[in-house]
Amino acid sequence: MTDVPGVDDRLRVLEAVTDSALARLELDKIIVTLLDEVVDVLQVDTSAVLLHDPASDHLIATAAVGIEEEVWQGVRVPVGAGFAGRVAAGRQPVIMDRVDSSTVVNPLLWQTGIRALLGVPMLVQNMLVGVLHVGSKTARRFTDADVELLQLVADRLALAVSVQRSSAERQAAAALHRSLLPGRLPAVPGLEFAARYVPGANVGVGGDWYDVFDLPGDRIGIAIGDVVGHGLSAAVVMGRLRSVVRAYAMESADPGEVLAKVDRKTSHFEHGTMATIGFALVEPSHDRLRLALAGHAPPLLADPDRPAAFVDVPTGPPIGFGLATTHRDSGVVDLPPGGLMVFYTDGLAERRDRPLDDGMSMLRQAVTTDAPDLVCARVMAALVGTHPAQDDIALLVLRRSAT
Structure with a gap:
């Protein structure tokens, strides 16, 4: 069984999410950088971010480590359905120690051998931004400490995504308005x-x-x-x-x-x-x-x-x-x-x-x-x-x- 994250692990995550160098990176590089850190600190096999599309009320796979196929294949999960959909709908962490067609809607999660999942919501002022989840290909009992560390990363990612979206939307709206x-x-x-x-x-x-x-x-x-x-x-x-x-x-x-x-x-x-x-x-x-x-x-x-x-x-x-x-x-x-x-x-x-x-x-x-x-x-x-x-x-x- 994987050791429970300790004080040093928590400090590493805190340093990662507060690193001022991240501000100079593009959003996709910020996400991958933090996903890599999550995989290393929590000693898991996969990590992924699915962002919420309000128009369709779906979660869309945006970045992943160890399960990149989610992004390449354009995985979409309805809010409320499957594992990530449950995290989004409840806006609460979800731990799953049984990963198969009866518990998740994305077949990649069991086809790649994942046996345990932990997902947390990405929120900004209680507004849903997306879901961050990690997976282990060996039997794993995720702890409260795991949840706390993953939520720290999710909060940082949610803020970065929200800021980027807001800025991009303002620029796009202004450009569209000028063109019309x-x-x-x-x-x-x-x-x-x-x-x-x-x-x-x-x-x-x-x-x-x-x-x-x-x-x-x-x-x-x-x-x-x-x-x-x-x-x-x-x-x-x-x-x-x-x-x-x-x-x-x-x-x-x-x-x-x-x-x-x-x-x-x-x-x-x-x-x-x-x-x-x-x-x-x-x-x-x-x-x-x-x-x-x-x-x-x-x-x-x-x-x-x-x-x-x-x-x-x-x-x-x-x-x-x-x-x-x-x-x-x-x-x-x-x-x-x-x-x-x-x-x-x-x-x-x-x-x-x-x-x-x-x-x-x-x-x-x-x-x-x-x-x-x-x-x-x-x-x-x-x-x-x-x-x-x-x-x-x-x-x-x-x-x-x-x-």
């Missing part, structure tokens, strides 16, 4: 555009977006939207909504019909998604546009002859959850020569330190019929000023030429 926002607004004779996008200081990149695109028949499509949520998942949904709005806009001259089709598609395929969208079609003459709002705040219209005011068009429920799949109304907005419209997401006016009505009033007062770039600057100065935005903001300004 228009790099350059279209040049349309008789129309001027300007836009701003600012990620929230507290939440980072989210699901806010704007879009301006040419359509057949010299029409112009304008979209503004806000997907509920933040991070990579919201940016991915935002990208899909942007694409489907463009696709349906090719088929219909009625913004309400476009948003109704977007709603049906989203409710069917994007379960759990909710978004607000404003979609407008500018007619070839540029003297008016048709507008539909799905839970989105109405844009502002500034006329050279009168102060800016919020447009009066029907507002339907948000996109998603099958809230309105049969019909959505559109309204017609006249755009006089020199007239200017401001589309925005709610992060612009909403702040924790002021009532929403005050923010909307400040927005209305900041909008004039000056050049769109100047209006963007004035609006952001008035509503954001010297305090970072708490939520992400999308702002799009359209002005019709005076002549």
Whole structure:
């Protein structure tokens, strides 16, 4: 029988998991380095890390020592099933001294001759990151000391994975978001555009977006939207909504019909998604546009002859959850020569330190019929000023030429 780990073994593990040199390694090298240390200290034959995929609720073999086939063969274990699945579901260590088809779902664990297993959860603030397990090909009775040492390593690995995932997700979300926002607004004779996008200081990149695109028949499509949520998942949904709005806009001259089709598609395929969208079609003459709002705040219209005011068009429920799949109304907005419209997401006016009505009033007062770039600057100065935005903001300004 293997000796029980002593003080020296515990110190070796503590030194391994706190080694500052690990911070300079890539995540996969950190994992393998610690798995090697585990095999040596616990005198086991195998060690492996399976990371949790929240989308599928499966554990995916990511790194292994002594049982590398788990990774090479892409082993996936449902949470709650088999050995690793039990560790994940219970979020408690599991010791198993009988390894066969009746106790584990991964045949590699008994085909390679493993006779005893110890697994511990990888958690960060009680959120499941994965499972770390070790195996012995000889009879082995794992002790409380074994469990404690393995849990030390699991905690270190969970933190490293969580930090890496968070950083990678933020970078991926930002890159995806940048690729989906228009790099350059279209040049349309008789129309001027300007836009701003600012990620929230507290939440980072989210699901806010704007879009301006040419359509057949010299029409112009304008979209503004806000997907509920933040991070990579919201940016991915935002990208899909942007694409489907463009696709349906090719088929219909009625913004309400476009948003109704977007709603049906989203409710069917994007379960759990909710978004607000404003979609407008500018007619070839540029003297008016048709507008539909799905839970989105109405844009502002500034006329050279009168102060800016919020447009009066029907507002339907948000996109998603099958809230309105049969019909959505559109309204017609006249755009006089020199007239200017401001589309925005709610992060612009909403702040924790002021009532929403005050923010909307400040927005209305900041909008004039000056050049769109100047209006963007004035609006952001008035509503954001010297305090970072708490939520992400999308702002799009359209002005019709005076002549």
